[in-house]
Every structure is written in C-alpha cells, then in structure tokens.
Amino acid sequence: MATRVQSGKAAAGGRRNRADEVLRAAVEIFHDKGYAAASIQDVADRVGVLKGSLYHYIDSKEELLARIFEQSDRESFALIEEMEALDVDALQRLREFSRLWSLWYLRNVERASLYFNEWKHLTGDRLAGVTAQRHEYEKRIAKMIDDCKREGTADKGLDTRYACFFLLSAINGLPVWYRPRGADPAEHIANVYADMIVAMVQHTKGRKRPSKAKARARKKS
Amino acid sequence: MATRVQSGKAAAGGRRNRADEVLRAAVEIFHDKGYAAASIQDVADRVGVLKGSLYHYIDSKEELLARIFEQSDRESFALIEEMEALDVDALQRLREFSRLWSLWYLRNVERASLYFNEWKHLTGDRLAGVTAQRHEYEKRIAKMIDDCKREGTADKGLDTRYACFFLLSAINGLPVWYRPRGADPAEHIANVYADMIVAMVQHTKGRKRPSKAKARARKKS
Amino acid sequence: MATRVQSGKAAAGGRRNRADEVLRAAVEIFHDKGYAAASIQDVADRVGVLKGSLYHYIDSKEELLARIFEQSDRESFALIEEMEALDVDALQRLREFSRLWSLWYLRNVERASLYFNEWKHLTGDRLAGVTAQRHEYEKRIAKMIDDCKREGTADKGLDTRYACFFLLSAINGLPVWYRPRGADPAEHIANVYADMIVAMVQHTKGRKRPSKAKARARKKS
Amino acid sequence: MATRVQSGKAAAGGRRNRADEVLRAAVEIFHDKGYAAASIQDVADRVGVLKGSLYHYIDSKEELLARIFEQSDRESFALIEEMEALDVDALQRLREFSRLWSLWYLRNVERASLYFNEWKHLTGDRLAGVTAQRHEYEKRIAKMIDDCKREGTADKGLDTRYACFFLLSAINGLPVWYRPRGADPAEHIANVYADMIVAMVQHTKGRKRPSKAKARARKKS
DNA sequence: CATGAATGAGTGTTCATTCAT
DNA sequence: TATGAATGAACACTCATTCAT
Structure with a gap:
C-alpha cells in the first residue's frame, strides 16, 4: 500500500491482490470459528470491505470454502x-x-x-x-x-x-x-x-x- | 446405570425419561450436522416435541452441549x-x-x-x-x-x-x-x-x- | 371486529384467524406492488407482525403466492x-x-x-x-x-x-x-x-x- | 450484421447504435422476467457490457423503462x-x-x-x-x-x-x-x-x- | 467509452429464545 | 408439561448506483 509509486513493482508488492486477501481472511475466520459459525460478515470485516462487496470475489459462502479446499x-x-x-x-x-x-x-x-x-x-x-x-x-x-x-x-x-x-x-x-x-x-x-x-x-x-x-x-x- | 429398577415400570421401557431422550437426540444431531449448523428445531423434531417444549429440559443450546460434555x-x-x-x-x-x-x-x-x-x-x-x-x-x-x-x-x-x-x-x-x-x-x-x-x-x-x-x-x- | 364482546362466538368472529389474515394481506400487497416488487416486510407490516413471524404461516414467499392461487x-x-x-x-x-x-x-x-x-x-x-x-x-x-x-x-x-x-x-x-x-x-x-x-x-x-x-x-x- | 465495414453508412445497419441495443435488450428482459424481477445485470449481460457501463446510456432503471414507454x-x-x-x-x-x-x-x-x-x-x-x-x-x-x-x-x-x-x-x-x-x-x-x-x-x-x-x-x- | 471495484440499503429466510395459554 | 405464536437479531445474498481509473 505504501509504494504504489513505482508502478513497475506494483503487481508484486504494492497493489494487493484482493481476491487472495479474501481467501486468506476466510481461512483464518473459518478456522477460528468453524465454517458454520463463521459469517460472511466476519470475513468482510477482516478484509475491510462491506459484506456485499465480498461477492465480487466469491459466488457463495460454500464456494469460498470449496476454493480453499x-x-x-x-x-x-x-x-x-x-x-x-x-x-x-x-x-x-x-x-x-x-x-x-x-x-x-x-x-x-x-x-x-x-x-x-x-x-x-x-x-x-x-x-x-x-x-x-x-x-x-x-x-x-x-x-x-x-x-x-x-x-x-x-x-x-x-x-x-x-x-x-x-x-x-x-x-x-x-x-x-x-x-x-x-x-x-x-x-x-x-x-x-x-x-x-x-x-x-x-x-x-x-x-x-x-x-x-x-x-x-x-x-x- | 445399574439400579434404575424401582420407580414404577420406568426401567422396563414404560415411561421414557424425556430429559435423557433430549440428550441422546442432541448427540446425534450435533454429530451429524455439527453443533453450529444444527438447530434446536432439529433436536426437537427428533425427540418429537415442539421446539418451545425443549426449554423445559434445557436452559440453552450451549448448556445442552455442555451437558453432553x-x-x-x-x-x-x-x-x-x-x-x-x-x-x-x-x-x-x-x-x-x-x-x-x-x-x-x-x-x-x-x-x-x-x-x-x-x-x-x-x-x-x-x-x-x-x-x-x-x-x-x-x-x-x-x-x-x-x-x-x-x-x-x-x-x-x-x-x-x-x-x-x-x-x-x-x-x-x-x-x-x-x-x-x-x-x-x-x-x-x-x-x-x-x-x-x-x-x-x-x-x-x-x-x-x-x-x-x-x-x-x-x-x- | 365489531362484536368481540360475546366471547362465546370467539372462534367464529372475535379471535381472528391469523393465517387467513396473512393470506388476505398478501393478496392486497402483491396486487398493489406486483409480486416481485412486494416484500415480505410489506406483508408483515400490513398484518402487524415482524417479518420473521410470518414464517409461522408460510414456507416461503413463493408458497404464499401459490396458496393464493x-x-x-x-x-x-x-x-x-x-x-x-x-x-x-x-x-x-x-x-x-x-x-x-x-x-x-x-x-x-x-x-x-x-x-x-x-x-x-x-x-x-x-x-x-x-x-x-x-x-x-x-x-x-x-x-x-x-x-x-x-x-x-x-x-x-x-x-x-x-x-x-x-x-x-x-x-x-x-x-x-x-x-x-x-x-x-x-x-x-x-x-x-x-x-x-x-x-x-x-x-x-x-x-x-x-x-x-x-x-x-x-x-x- | 454482415456489413459492419463501411462505418460511414451507420444508419443502414453498419455501426450498431449501442443506445438502441440497450433499449431492445431491456424490452426483452423486462418482458421475460417482469420489470421488478429483472436486474440491470440481466440487461447488461444481454447487451454484452458490464453493468456499470450501462449507465453511459441510461440514467436509471426506471428511466430505461420510461424510454421504452x-x-x-x-x-x-x-x-x-x-x-x-x-x-x-x-x-x-x-x-x-x-x-x-x-x-x-x-x-x-x-x-x-x-x-x-x-x-x-x-x-x-x-x-x-x-x-x-x-x-x-x-x-x-x-x-x-x-x-x-x-x-x-x-x-x-x-x-x-x-x-x-x-x-x-x-x-x-x-x-x-x-x-x-x-x-x-x-x-x-x-x-x-x-x-x-x-x-x-x-x-x-x-x-x-x-x-x-x-x-x-x-x-x- | 468502458471497466470493475465498492457501496449501502434491502431481500427472503433462519433461529434461539420467551411466554401466555 | 406441552403448545405454538411471537420476537428480534442475525444470516447469506442481491442490486441499483457511483466513480476512479
């Protein structure tokens, strides 16, 4: 986030891949609370977006789990x-x-x-x-x-x-x-x-x- | 376990102990679906009472789990x-x-x-x-x-x-x-x-x- | 509505059948706004209950429509x-x-x-x-x-x-x-x-x- | 459809008017699903653009309907x-x-x-x-x-x-x-x-x- | 022009729990 | 004891709309 300046390294470091962030967040949340008890809201909170916005990256909660698998x-x-x-x-x-x-x-x-x-x-x-x-x-x-x-x-x-x-x-x-x-x-x-x-x-x-x-x-x- | 004998015909299968039935039902349901995904309704269905009635035997869903433990x-x-x-x-x-x-x-x-x-x-x-x-x-x-x-x-x-x-x-x-x-x-x-x-x-x-x-x-x- | 007085006829008149009320409300709402644009919330509001409570009387919005049919x-x-x-x-x-x-x-x-x-x-x-x-x-x-x-x-x-x-x-x-x-x-x-x-x-x-x-x-x- | 070549003859069928395409697509979609049940996404899909892009041609979903009228x-x-x-x-x-x-x-x-x-x-x-x-x-x-x-x-x-x-x-x-x-x-x-x-x-x-x-x-x- | 990420309010639905009867 | 209606908060998911790029 800091160095969005040199757009050469943008992809590698500066600009975070949001889709990956979502996946990582889901892994943590699902592990901590269990899939059933975890809410999409929890995942969204960790990523820092509104829960509705998550659906740009996933099709459904289950599909998110499947993708982790x-x-x-x-x-x-x-x-x-x-x-x-x-x-x-x-x-x-x-x-x-x-x-x-x-x-x-x-x-x-x-x-x-x-x-x-x-x-x-x-x-x-x-x-x-x-x-x-x-x-x-x-x-x-x-x-x-x-x-x-x-x-x-x-x-x-x-x-x-x-x-x-x-x-x-x-x-x-x-x-x-x-x-x-x-x-x-x-x-x-x-x-x-x-x-x-x-x-x-x-x-x-x-x-x-x-x-x-x-x-x-x-x-x- | 041994001496449930007296107390009428209880042991022989006559009057079932409803509280135990609830516990057993909960074990099955919680195991099949997982605690979080299982609903009190599921347990009630298996016991054969309305879900409201379950609360004569339990204080809360969590307490029910605790009792199993x-x-x-x-x-x-x-x-x-x-x-x-x-x-x-x-x-x-x-x-x-x-x-x-x-x-x-x-x-x-x-x-x-x-x-x-x-x-x-x-x-x-x-x-x-x-x-x-x-x-x-x-x-x-x-x-x-x-x-x-x-x-x-x-x-x-x-x-x-x-x-x-x-x-x-x-x-x-x-x-x-x-x-x-x-x-x-x-x-x-x-x-x-x-x-x-x-x-x-x-x-x-x-x-x-x-x-x-x-x-x-x-x-x- | 008028004669809730003589409680003898309670069932027939005084005590309204809530399930029927729901149906009637749905007919009005669905007609006014169209099924798709109408919300379960609208129906609940007209009946005077919370929308969650409606689900004691219906299985789903679609089933409600089907029942009217x-x-x-x-x-x-x-x-x-x-x-x-x-x-x-x-x-x-x-x-x-x-x-x-x-x-x-x-x-x-x-x-x-x-x-x-x-x-x-x-x-x-x-x-x-x-x-x-x-x-x-x-x-x-x-x-x-x-x-x-x-x-x-x-x-x-x-x-x-x-x-x-x-x-x-x-x-x-x-x-x-x-x-x-x-x-x-x-x-x-x-x-x-x-x-x-x-x-x-x-x-x-x-x-x-x-x-x-x-x-x-x-x-x- | 054949002669998209000479873009000079736009009216004759060459360069499709995107605004018209949007209108036509909306007519079909709105008719098939009903206005309320149809989504802007559906229209965009049929036109073949992202839904955000539709807003270059319309002001709002309702205005789109009005234009058809x-x-x-x-x-x-x-x-x-x-x-x-x-x-x-x-x-x-x-x-x-x-x-x-x-x-x-x-x-x-x-x-x-x-x-x-x-x-x-x-x-x-x-x-x-x-x-x-x-x-x-x-x-x-x-x-x-x-x-x-x-x-x-x-x-x-x-x-x-x-x-x-x-x-x-x-x-x-x-x-x-x-x-x-x-x-x-x-x-x-x-x-x-x-x-x-x-x-x-x-x-x-x-x-x-x-x-x-x-x-x-x-x-x- | 076009994109696609993001918003924020809303949707239908579920559920643990309460309580008058 | 048992019922069943009711609650209220939460849930997964959708959508019209906006806007920086």
Missing part, C-alpha cells in the same frame, strides 16, 4: 506424487511422506485443519469431489504401507487400512495443539512424527481378525 | 483412574488405556467426536472448565509415557508431549471412518490400535531438539 | 363445473359463464388480477400445476364455444381458439379499471360483459385462414 | 391520429383501428405487453405522464364508439365506457398467448380480432343501468 487438494496431491517418484525403498518413502505431510500441516495449520474438519459442509458435486479426492489419497498411502509389507519392513499381518487411518489421524491432530508462534520448530516436529509413524509401521505385529462366528458369540455375552 | 468427562476420567489403579508395569498400563480409550471411542462414536471437535463453541466458564479437564487428561497420559521411559520400555529421548498428542489424535480419528454397522468389530480394532500405539512408544528413538540458535539459522536460509 | 383455482373450477351442469342451450351457458366469471373478477379484483398476471413467478412443480390448470380451463371454455357452433348459435367459421382468448382477455381486463368503491354496480357490469361476449360469439362471421403459401408470399412483399 | 406512446398516438384522419364511417374506422392496434400488439408483443403491465413501476411525473396518455387514448377510442352510436351502427344504449375497456382488454391479452414463431399469421389474427370487436359493438343491445336505490337494496339482501 482446491488449493489444499493441489498441494497435497503434488506431495503424494513427489513421493511416488522417489527412488528409495518403501519405508523410506513412507518416512519422507510422513515428514513432509506433517510439515505441510505445521506450515498451513489453519488450512489443513479446515481441510479435514469442514468438508461436511460442502454439498452436491463439491462434496462428491472432495470425498473422491480423499479416498484416492487414502488409497495411495495404503499402497505405501503395502509396499513396506512386500519389502519386509512391515509385518505381513499389519492391517493396512487401520494403519493408514491411524497415521493420517495422528498427523491430522497437529493443528489442535501446535501454535506457529510457540517454541516448537516445525521441522523438528515433522521429523519426530515421521519417526513415530515409522516405528509404528515397522514394529506392529499382525493380529488375526476374529472370525465372524466368534465376533457374534462375543457380542451376545 | 459432562457425561463424557465423567466417563473418561473414570477410565483414567481405573488405569492408574492397575497393578501392572507402565507399558501394560498404557496398552490397556489405549485399548479401552479406543473402545470408548468406538462405542460412543458420536459423543466422542463431539467431545473433541465442538468444544470451541462453549464460552466463558464452561469453556474454561472443558479446557482444564483436557489439560489434566493430557497430563495423566503424559505421566504414563514418562513412566515407560523410567521403566526402560520407552526411549529416554522420546518426546513425551509429542507422543502424547500423537496417540490421542490417532484415537481421536476413529469416528471419522468407523461405522458401528460395518464389518469391523470394535474390540478387534481397539486391540490393533493399542498394538500400534505400544509399538510407537516402544520403538521410537529419541531425537535431539535443535538448539534455538540453529533453528533460527535454518529459518533464515 | 390454489384458492382461486378451486373457485374458478367450481364455477366451470356449475356451468357444465346447467341444463340450457350452449349460448345460454356461455352467457351465464361470462356473467358469473366477470362477477367473480369484480368481487375478487385483487385475487383475480394476481391469478392472471403473476403466475410467471412460480417455479418448478407449482408453475407446471398452474399452467396445466389454465390449459384445462381454456379447453372447457373452448368446448362451450364449439357447442354454440354445433347448435347453430355461432358461425361455423368462428375461430374457437381466438374467440376463447378474446373473451378471457376481455374479462381479465376488468381489474385494471374497476374500483369496488366506484359507482359501477358489479352485477350490472357482469351482465353487460355477458351481453358483449354473447354478441361477439353470435355475430362474428367466419373468415378463411390464409393458406401457408399466401402467407409466405405476403410476408415477402 | 415513450416509443410506444409515439407509435400508438400516430396510429390513433391516422385513424381519425380516415375518411370512412365510424364503424369502418373502429374496425380499422382494431385491426391495426391488434397488429401493433402482434408485431411488438414484448413492448406492448410492457406498456400495459409495467406502468405501475413508474413514479412521480413519469407515472402521471403515462396515466394521462392512457386516459387521452381511451377518450379517443370512446369517441369512435360514440360516433358509431350516432351513426346508428351501434345501439344507443351500449355503454361506451365498458365497451371501450372491453375491446382494449381483449387486444391487450394478445401477448399472453401469441407467439411470433407459431403458426398463426399476425395479419389474419388482426382481421379476426377486428371482426369480433365490430360484431360486439354492432350487436350488443343496451341494458338499463339499475337505479342506485335498487342497487343498494340488492346489496343488502
């Missing part, structure tokens, strides 16, 4: 693909993924938190899209774990599905307690989280699933 | 105390806690989910209370991990705080994918989760925290 | 069926229909006006329903004219469709100028309108439709 | 004056007027429809002007009917005012059902409508107005 989608899929291109063994790959995924959470606390907590407020095609993305994502991670089993760095009996949800949830919890302004350096935490995940995958012994008959018997008692 | 608080503290009374080594205790805590989540999917996702919608004293409870809870779990370190079943260098958040989050994610009507027997899952947590605690090697100086240096580069 | 539908179909049951010759029937239909317009100026001017603001099923009703209505009137032709009281060459629209439109115009408080007695006007319609049907000679070839030729010149 | 006013008064200059008997004149007035409606469905349905959305002087025009118009038509009565081609007892409104309304209804793309040739319809109007004027017998006393008596019963 798209950005996250792009980034998370870029990460997964980067991992898959890595020329290392499966456990290494899982480690690196866990580290970078944690790091993404730590660097984008609010956006990450939204991504996993507010998707239910989407509707129709948007909901379908996000759900599909999520399933695809889980499948790709499951594959990494299966590869570990194949390569012998994880027990054959390890339940891939449970392990997958387990590690995703663990990382998913980061935004609950982590504060960027706190004493914990993000890179360190990411490393520790990767350590914990690798330890879990490497050392969890398989456990036979109970037969359905047994399960039913137990339920009755 | 109190119940969860009682149950989760009962569990922790039960664990602390267990006469086994620390790792065993942690294992048992992980198993039962997972089980509680699986048996109370909705309530558990609420407990960890909707607390921000409380205000004032109620918010303070819930926050205090949570911190106390984390402290007690941290103690279990520290005991493992002391007893040699966990690496001295393991970061207790991170491990604590890690396991809590992992369990916390259960309601996201678990469906009571599905094929996964709760007890089995609880066991597997306990296995994964124990593996993580037992086999994660410590990692030195970077000194602040180093951290700052890295940030700049 | 249903009433008109019922009344107009009752009329047509009454006519069809009449044991007189076709011209007499048409006369009586024209008279009573005009009278209905004169006695329900606002509602009648709405019925024929604001239907485009309905959507979906409601629009389809109203459109279907209208077509059915036109068919029944067309039948009366065809009967006149068959009985020899109208020229065989008279274009039924045009005559039908002609008479409907003529009556439809009544609300434009007629004021209940004015000097014109409704019954008299209704009689005159019936006279004019009968004269038109009885004395309009047929006129051959131009062949398509001719029509095209004329267009080019 | 002025054009109609000019055309309809030209017609009436042409009729009055006709050297034929009164019934012939009325016939010719009915035919050409119908034809104008059929050739300008949208504009005609607007002219008679949306005038209430004007305010102040503009409303007064349009109302005055309408009254003047009705007076001139009433004169034609009175002339018929004087010349003996209409019954002396025919109520001029009612007949006048009757025929205007009948014609006014044309845009409701007529579709330019349909099978009905406009000239034919105009002729039939003229026939029907003439039949009505020529053959409607007078009917005595009830005395006020009688009217009041009837009302009470």
